[in-house]
Amino acid sequence: MTEPVVLVIMLAIFLLSVSIHESAHAYAALRLGDDTGARLGRITLNPLAHIDPIMTVVVPVVLAVTVGVPFGGAKPVPVNLYNLRDPRRDMMWIAWAGPASNLAQAVVFAVVWLVLATLMRAVPVPAEVARTVLVVCHAGLVVNLVLGGFNMIPVPPLDGSRILAALLPEGAARVMDRIEPIGFFVVLGLIMLGVTDYFLDPLVRLADFVLHLPAWL
Numbered sequence: 001m002t003e004p005v006v007l008v009i010m011l012a013i014f015l016l017s018v019s020i021h022e023s024a025h026a027y028a029a030l031r032l033g034d035d036t037g038a039r040l041g042r043i044t045l046n047p048l049a050h051i052d053p054i055m056t057v058v059v060p061v062v063l064a065v066t067v068g069v070p071f072g073g074a075k076p077v078p079v080n081l082y083n084l085r086d087p088r089r090d091m092m093w094i095a096w097a098g099p100a101s102n103l104a105q106a107v108v109f110a111v112v113w114l115v116l117a118t119l120m121r122a123v124p125v126p127a128e129v130a131r132t133v134l135v136v137c138h139a140g141l142v143v144n145l146v147l148g149g150f151n152m153i154p155v156p157p158l159d160g161s162r163i164l165a166a167l168l169p170e171g172a173a174r175v176m177d178r179i180e181p182i183g184f185f186v187v188l189g190l191i192m193l194g195v196t197d198y199f200l201d202p203l204v205r206l207a208d209f210v211l212h213l214p215a216w217l
Helices: 003-031 053-066 087-122 127-151 159-167 170-192 197-216
Strands: none
Touching: 003 053, 003 087, 003 127, 087 127, 087 159, 087 197, 127 197, 159 170
């Protein structure tokens, strides 16, 4: 399997994972009383509803080519705080929904890989089929673990900042609002300085560990 094909698979899984991530935000908001995202059609697996030209296209492609792992973001799901019963608490759960969906997806890919790898050991399959299964499951694991971990960075507008704001005293939480206009540049700076590697690299190694599990069982 050629490198461009692997890259296409990773980008396709990234778009699916981002769509589920954003749909999870909109669905959580709906369950907590705000239907803004639902009315705007954000509870959908159609990536066109979630795409942001820079964060969903340009950034993932550049990172996929340079570091081999596509990650980025999408259009934020709008939430009307006045529709929430407890805005601080509910925004925390809405923010959690996105990374939690990525964790769930990573678990699904891990289980699928463990089952299929066990079956392929018992029933020989063509090498190209085995390679495709490996690439898809590895991409699913890496993309979702990195996407979930990346969004937990406590810098606006990422989900981690919403969660942290709900846990901080109201006065301290307002600092997040002041940072938000420059938040994208702060996150970009952390990526360029390699700060994000300290907690994203272990997630990539975790994906590799899962892929090697069938050989050890």
